[in-house]
Amino acid sequence: MSADVELNNISVTFGSFYAAKNVSVKINQGEFFSFLGPSGCGKTTLLRAISGFLDPSEGKVLIAGQDMAGIGPNKRPTSLIFQNLALFPLMSVSENIVFSLEVRGVGKQERQKRADELLDLIALSGQGDKKVHELSGGQRQRVAIARALAIEPKVLLLDEPLSALDLKLRQKMRTELRAIQKRVGITFIYITHDQGEALTMSDRVAVMNEGELEQVGLCDDVYDFPHTPFVATFVGENNPFYGKVVSVEGDKIRVESHNNTFVAKSGKTGDGKNHSFSTGQEVIMFIRPESIFIKNENTQLDNTFKARVNTVEFEGNIKNIYLKINSKMNVRFSVPNAVDTSNLSNNKDIELTFSSQKAVVLPKGSLAVD
Amino acid sequence: MLDLSFRPNLPPLLRGGPDDVHTLVHYKHFIFGSETSEDAYNYVDIGVFLNTIITAILVTVLNLCFCYPIAFYMAKVAKPNSARLLIVALIIPFWINELLRSFALRILFAGEGVINNILISIGFIDTGINFIAMDIALYTGLTYAYILLMIFPLYNAIESLDTNQLEAAKDLGSSTFRTHWRIVIPHAKAGIASGCTMVFMLTAGALATPVVLSSPNTYWFTQLIYQWFNMNDNWSRGSAYSILLLSVSVVFVLLMMRIFKVKIGEIIR
């Protein structure tokens, strides 16, 4: 069984401080939905409001259409996986997993059966008698998931459950989490500050900043069509070109920046329409590092600019090349590792090109600082 | 003192002489009321002894029931500031000497004491209740005397519990009672054991509070020991009685360790 979750204009205040502000979103039944945002933006606060540990100062939480006001966390059809897992160290793995059944008075044999089922689900069969501290980080992770699934919640809430794991394990657990979600078919609400995590696992993401939702959408939409400068820079890498609008032709915006004139598509607003721009307006044009190419006979797109190579940085699967335009503006672009960059010596002037379809113009606003 | 307890009570001149041999007379006296005959049991002393032990256990349990909610509140519910305030409020009365505190309680509980006066003035009762004769004053005094020794080990133990575990238990549908039973108490058992041992030992060995607050016909075992040492000038018998009390305390510690399955190191910590 699965349920949808609706946040209806939720605000959470601590004193006069808004940890969450006017958050409205509808999460579909069976969806893997992520809240993505920097540390301290109010993700945990929102999750606590959904699970019932915290009452929103304003607004409503609806689960399967039912208003959750006045219903405590132990009565909601949700299960929460904590940032630090919060497994019970004095109980065995099995006891942890079926604790929720124990408190509901389910008999011992029945519990044992269910524990074995869940241990199978998380690929820890036969390890139920171990103590929690005898497990590895990834195994503990899976025990926390099993414990949360034991009561068959309709919604599983996960608060950065992978953040304590090392990179390799984290990537493995992403796939595993997604697989578990597919198998049990319930709604997952996932919280993370790691955009890679959010984009690989989720059906949809909501990007948060300072307690407010910046954008909600499919992963690729959020990546390709950011609605705000914050989203453009928080999700993935981006080069911000500050400039002024020269002309507007439909959704094609001509922008002057650092003595170059570029053509780019207009960014969209929350309701799917184009932003309206006027000539002379201060804007930011965003172009991602992987959308910029070195110009040559084969590669010539509708925007070109000249820049000087500053440094070439090796990052494994890709190489990052840092450039300067007019010895002021920093631009970064990246090429796959296989591309030969031996001719890109420092201080060499090169010509670059990118497609207007890949560049997005947005009204000036604050970026995600990193 | 252990040695002394096995020696006869002799005038100083004869000590170390031929009569100064090891003997069980004092323990015999405790059981039979006489050093020679074994006809009758010493009901008075044994009665006082058992009464002391049972009351001390009762007081310990009472203390635990009373302090656990306070310690839990301070550790997990209260905001840091109000928790600190509560700690101060608990400590300040203990700046006063134990004897004076007992007298203060006596004033509260006396036949025409504060509590009776209040109860009468609100019309709850007609005549004063004799709290002292009913030993209510004694129990209250003993419980209150070592409250800090119970609260602090409990507080320390509960404080170290990850609050997320409480929330996790709640999220999994656990009732408050069950969360305490399955999560908090197992986590705090070393603190509970150490609090109980300390309170038991000190209660069983208390002197000032029972002297001031017990009813005229209730004796505390320490009062007997005191009498043998000071009034009857029989140090070896006083020693024997002290050893008895000590043994019970040790047994109690071992029992606590057994019940709570903790090691001695954990209790002391």
Ligand SMILES: Nc1ncnc2c1ncn2[C@@H]1O[C@H](COP(=O)(O)OP(=O)(O)OP(=O)(O)O)[C@@H](O)[C@H]1O
């Ligand atoms: N109980 C509280 N009292 C006061 N302020 C709080 C409280 N809980 C959270 N905050 C504040 O609310 C903001 C959001 O906190 P929250 O824990 O939701 O952040 P988060 O997005 O989960 O961050 P992280 O990624 O670091 O876990 C923070 O600025 C935090 O200081």
Ligand SMILES: [Mg+2]
């Ligand atoms: Mg958080």
